[in-house]
Amino acid sequence: MATLDSIESTDAAVAAPPLPELLAPAGNWDCAKATVENGADAIYFGLDRFNARMRAENFTEADLPELMAFLHRRGVKGYVTLNTLVFPTELAEAEQYLKTMITAGVDAVIVQDVGICRLIRHLSPDFPIHGSTQMTVTSAAGAEFAKELGCQLVVLARECSIKDISKIQAQLSDRNITLPLEVFIHGALCVAYSGQCLTSESLGGRSANRGECAQACRMPYDLIADGERVDLGDRAYLLSPQDLSGLDVLPDLIQTGVSCLKIEGRLKAPEYVANVTRVYRQALDRLSARGWEGGSGDRLEAEDKGSALTHATGKSNSPTHLPTHSSTLPPSEERYQLEMAFSRGLYTGWFEGIDNQALVHARFGKKRGVFLGEVTRVTDDAVFLKAQAPIKAGDGVVFDDGHPAEKEQGGRIYQVDAVGDETRLKFGRDALNLRRLRPGNKIWKTSDPALDKEIQQTYSGDQPRFTRPIAIEVHGSAGETMTAIARDGQGHIAQATSTMALVEAHSKPLTGDRLAQQLGRLGNTPFHLASLDNQIQGDVMLPVS
Template sequence: MREIELLAPAGSWEALVAAVQNGADAIYLGGKSFSARQSANNFDDEELIKAVSYCHIRGVKVFVTVNTLVSNDELKDFTTYISFLYNHDVDAVIVQDLGAAKLIRDLFPDFEIHASTQMSVHNLEGVKLLEELGFQRVVLAREMSVEEIKQVQDNCKADIEVFVHGALCICYSGQCLMSSMIGGRSGNRGRCAQPCRMPYQLINMRNGEVFKNEDGDYLLSPRDLNTLENIHQIVDTGVKSLKIEGRLKRAEYVATVVGAYRKAIDQYTMNKSKPKLDSATLKDVEQIFNRKFTKGYILGDYGKKIMSFEKPSNRGIKIGEVVGYDKNKQKVEIKLTDELRKGDGIEIWTEKGDSPGAIVEVLTVRGEKRETGNAKEIIQVNFKHSVSKGQFVYKTSDISLFQRARESFERIERKIPIEGAFHGKIGEHILLTLWDQEGHYVEIRGEYQVERALKRPTEEERVREQLMKLGNTPYVFESLEVQLDGDGIIPIGELNGLRRDAIKQLDDLRANHNGRQPVETRELRKKMDQWFVVSRGEQRSEVSLRVSVNNLTQLKAVLRFSVNRIYYTDFDTLEDASQLAKNHEVELVPSFSRITTDEELRDIKTFLSKNRNQVKGIMASNLGIVKVARDMGVEHIYGDFSLNVFNNGALMLLHEWGVEEAALSPELTLKQIKEIMEKVPIPGEVIVQGHLPLMIMRHCPTTAVLNKKGQQENCNLCRNSSLGLKDRKGMIFPVMMDRQCRTHILNSQSLCLIEHIQEILDGGVGNLRIHLTIEDEHQIEKMMEAYGQVLQRGMMTAAAEAFLKEMRERGLTKGHFYRGVQ
């Protein structure tokens, strides 16, 4: 069995210490910039230097997250920051942005790069493409099963990392635009506002009928992942790293969860049998934070087993129910089913759906003040909110657990075994040699020369006792050989100084784990100047209108108008669609889902092999499809918006991979688009019209509400329905299901840039896309006529104005065209 890594989060210095002292093999953390958890405390430059030294001395690696999309005007600051990380011995960087990855590989070729889960890698071909770029590790999508993960691990060279515990995103990571489009806070920029944790209602958009979910209104809020009792199944896949989520969590959480997984992993690797964790450990992990637990897609849970419909935040552990409430005294009587202490936090769930809470300040049993209430006892505690008999009480924080967690990293030091030898011969300089199990070796010769004692010589045990006083250092002697002349004398101060110098030198050796030569500023600037010179590729002068369609009905409506290219998403009717497009002399390009499993990729390969002469182009919506299309010699490869092209570097990399055009990220502003188009290796494309997809997910909210069994297989409940999710503000987000039963949530308002077409063209973009999803024939006809006239005449026409007026009445958005994202 290969050595497996336990990777822990650190959003603060305390959390980092907690992770290290509870057994983490590696830490991932973020700096003040370019990190996907901008709301965490994170580490400034000085703290980061200190963190790397602290971890390396203790044999723990440090990975720094630079896993956001990086704009063109940030790339130079980004490069400077990467140089700082490189020069201060960070072990690896975790990256989302394709352009950022190319920059790191080009300018820092020996810096280890890990692909963030934000890269949405979910198939073997995607992993292999990143291997070509030099990625040493890939974090796979959390939607993959252990069987799929093992298939990838067995057939790739890169190390594979998977999440085993913590909060889950309901959308495939890196593919969520919901927070971005609703409020301008982009998950791809580290500022997700978590709209998935808000309440929604499933609604029939045709007649307004609301389908009530009996289990709760949080239709997009997943439970927390917990694989603790089944960790052996994940270890057996052969992955390199087991990752705990939680950079926003407090240190006590990190200590508790890391300690539990350390125990489980060690049990399995030592005994080769399923770990048997004591009930106290399992309870501690549940108590420290949970939204209910799921084993996740990784271990076969799906449907309602994934979701926390009742409550989107920490629910704690149920410890009793209300048996009475005194409104005047503001005290609640609780019959306990578990222990409750003074200082614990509680919440009481009411029929209103809220859960008022309090810290237990005074606890009484039959009028007697107590520190603890026990199971089966009826207690009284202070509680300001009015509650009713029969309501359940949950303990959301446990003061005893917090104290134990803090002790695990405040009082207990994780020790590193070392060995040593001391020589103290008369007439010679004292000499101390230290070495550790990793091969670090130091030899310190003191200035003091041993003299012959006039009265009492220094005894061997006294020397040993003094040298072994390692105090607050992270070291402990496994053995210490002491060689003395029997009648020599050595002052205690000389021994102390020698020990301090040796430990300092050992610290320095261990801290400089990678032994890199620092990159000089002048050399880096020279490389940057060369890298940022991008040759402008061959650009088309004419305007090209493309339309993405979902079915034959939409295709027929579009083909009544002048269009240059069709992106077609319905695999089942592709043959008929191709013939229709051919009859109209329009290029038709198959466009496959943003998510394509390895099994689905095999179907795509078969299709491309059979239709080699007919299929000249393909829309590549993920890295796996890019590689398949390139390897199979597809003549024209077009990159979709889901590749998150946010800078010129991303276009440069896609060009190297054989992509000849790419849609730009819908999170870019017009100003940023212009900057990109000033020097691009391949043409860009901009989506100007349509309901942008905000989420793609394995979870099916339709099934969760309409199928009482909570199953997802072969449900067909939404294939012919017009369903949406209604938020607390009354906005309705259309829901679509694809042929693989993945759910797509669309923006409540359609993007409409028809009045800004000339600005876009003046910005250097000639390729414009209309992205059709739920539009009917009538809407498509008006849309196509309006855009056709604007492109033909170079100005708004009566038909275009009428279309724009209708769009405004229905509700439109200009996306990030002017406002941009945080």
């Protein structure tokens, strides 16, 4: 695992915590490729039974050998979700699933059911078990229990705040318990504790704990108090939390020492997982590249508490270091990309503590996107607004009149013009009924074809798009062969030796820069040269045969 560099402070060098693993979802092969090409350190996925996202396309047992071979070639780990409750009559089938996973080289299995943990330990003394968030671990005692079951990592409940996570870490340390902790960093939130919801089964016979959630929390509800219906105005989605985004508190989370950051979304499209994985990969790499001491002073936020959407919803012989992956995007652009990927509103969830009124704005329970502003006036052929985010022809929008359950007006923008301090939007003929629009209607950008194309290009084609760093050290002296040793961050090592001996150089010796230029030509491989350590003695060259 990569680590953050040490940081020089005014008093002393302070070692930063390790950079967490970035874990991304994959509901199918396209999503798996999209996550790998956008920098995921690991992916998690389900098979066609016993996983909490049965509506996803998922993989089959027969896919496992090929999938794991692909992932491991790219330096990525693969975790299988077996995270539902399992009935006694299903244990034989679950056991066969587990044997297939172990044989295929799966890196870990994510488990909710205590009985499955015990079954795994019966089958294998060391096959890695990750305790699912649906174990609802919210304390050091819960983490200790999971470790006793054989878990090598625990995914904490989403309801844990950053203070809670730090407290759990401290208490585990006091008890001399070593157990890596994982937290969700982005994605949908459940109104029930850690997804243990009974509402879906009660209303429609579809158990969330068996991977069949009907998302009853995304429906509108009436509020009855003392037998009287309460007038909620346009706030009828009382059980629908906003989506989690930990981008703003990423340094604080890393400072807690969590070992893995997990993105939710096995039901989402490849564009979603590519987009979100890329944003968090770049944010983590940016923190690593510049060094940091953690704390709120290093927040990656675009504005105070977010975006417009929040307002709308309430070398020589020393090593030669070469450029690594880093973000060229300002944080505000990153947030824009997250909102366009999928957003019911982005919020830090429980990371900063409990604030239910902020967590659930209750205005809608479906994807909106980026808030553009409110309609200021409507003419016979155009809509005007004071734009709060970029708009261009080809973007898709929807008009929000406060009744999201009804059919809403929306379409693709044909023309965008600046008219004074307003922006004029024109649409294709019969694209929408302008007569139904009113001043005050909110406008959301739901589609950005240019961004979609950019995202799709990150994982299209057969050549690797995302490369991982390797370090090369070179040894040799005049009269000896030259040896190059390459290492990656996961401990893999390779060595190559020249067929000819080095000779004294009268001009153009093999300097660090020259070696970096030549050895950095890695072609269509999933690697890039991150550092070169030139240990060659004297001014020498390698003759060309």
